[in-house]
Amino acid sequence: MSTLKTHTIETTPKPLSEIHHEIAGYAKALGHPARVAILRLLIECGDCMCGNIVSRIPLAQATVSQHLKVLKDAGLIRGEIDPPRVCYCVNPEAVKQLKKLISSL
Amino acid sequence: MSTLKTHTIETTPKPLSEIHHEIAGYAKALGHPARVAILRLLIECGDCMCGNIVSRIPLAQATVSQHLKVLKDAGLIRGEIDPPRVCYCVNPEAVKQLKKLISSL
DNA sequence: CGAGTTCATCGTATATTGACGATGGACGAT
DNA sequence: ATCGTCCATCGTCAATATACGATGAACTCG
Numbered sequence: 001m002s003t004l005k006t007h008t009i010e011t012t013p014k015p016l017s018e019i020h021h022e023i024a025g026y027a028k029a030l031g032h033p034a035r036v037a038i039l040r041l042l043i044e045c046g047d048c049m050c051g052n053i054v055s056r057i058p059l060a061q062a063t064v065s066q067h068l069k070v071l072k073d074a075g076l077i078r079g080e081i082d083p084p085r086v087c088y089c090v091n092p093e094a095v096k097q098l099k100k101l102i103s104s105l
Numbered sequence: 106m107s108t109l110k111t112h113t114i115e116t117t118p119k120p121l122s123e124i125h126h127e128i129a130g131y132a133k134a135l136g137h138p139a140r141v142a143i144l145r146l147l148i149e150c151g152d153c154m155c156g157n158i159v160s161r162i163p164l165a166q167a168t169v170s171q172h173l174k175v176l177k178d179a180g181l182i183r184g185e186i187d188p189p190r191v192c193y194c195v196n197p198e199a200v201k202q203l204k205k206l207i208s209s210l
Numbered sequence: 211c212g213a214g215t216t217c218a219t220c221g222t223a224t225a226t227t228g229a230c231g232a233t234g235g236a237c238g239a240t
Numbered sequence: 241a242t243c244g245t246c247c248a249t250c251g252t253c254a255a256t257a258t259a260c261g262a263t264g265a266a267c268t269c270g
Contacts (some may be wrong), residue, residue, distance in 0.1 A: 020141040031133030036125040052249060063229050065248060100208040105200060155217060169247050170218060189216050189267045
């Protein structure tokens with residue numbers, strides 16, 4: 001947990017290696033077609049029950065759940081419990097940041 | 106086909122799974138900080154001898170060479186032989202495509 | 211030719227990923 | 241309390257990724 005500080009403008013410019021790590025983190029999370037599919041699904045749906053996702057991705061429920069966890073750990077999506085379901089949705093900030101990082105490559 | 110590849114309706118729209126695969130391919134290649142560092146180095150330098158890259162990345166020569174191969178296989182960079190050196194440079198088209206794909210997420 | 215340089219590839223060891231079935235926890239409904 | 245649903249997690253296996261030293265190919269120069 002080195003830096004979960006502000007994402008706003010800072011006096012000390014973020015060190016390069018940190019930026020590389022940040023980009024790599026997002027990229028790694030998107031480095032699998034199933035996860036790209038899931039993210040796009042969530043972007044389109046707005047939000048989506050896990051079950052819906054499972055039924056749309058040709059993978060076992062356990063596998064989809066793992067991919068969801070990877071996306072969640074990367075910060076790209078969020079899961080809100082809405083018993084007895086879990087409602088997943090995009091984290092718009094993270095996606096925005098991802099786009100910004102990539103576009104400023 | 107395409108002098109101008111619009112995002113509008115096409116006779117054969119690229120299947121979703123293919124786009125997912127394309128994005129995932131680029132993302133996977135960028136899914137390691139060292140490779141992000143290398144790519145940015147090349148973007149800044151214009152082009153760069155392999156030796157220069159090795160000296161700037163704190164990894165063994167063999168490891169850097171492997172990372173270069175990953176980036177090359179993903180199409181993001183190119184290596185031109187300029188004996189006895191190899192001069193690496195970015196593939197601007199691929200980077201552009203990457204940016205486009207991500208920004209249209 | 212022989213020596214030196216530059217880089218890719220091989221071989222290898224360890225770590226991580228991807229996929230699945232099975233299990234278990236939390237909850238609503240009966 | 242018991243059942244069924246929804247989902248995360250565990251355990252496991254095969255496959256892939258990461259890192260390195262060692263080797264070898266290709267080239268230049270003396």
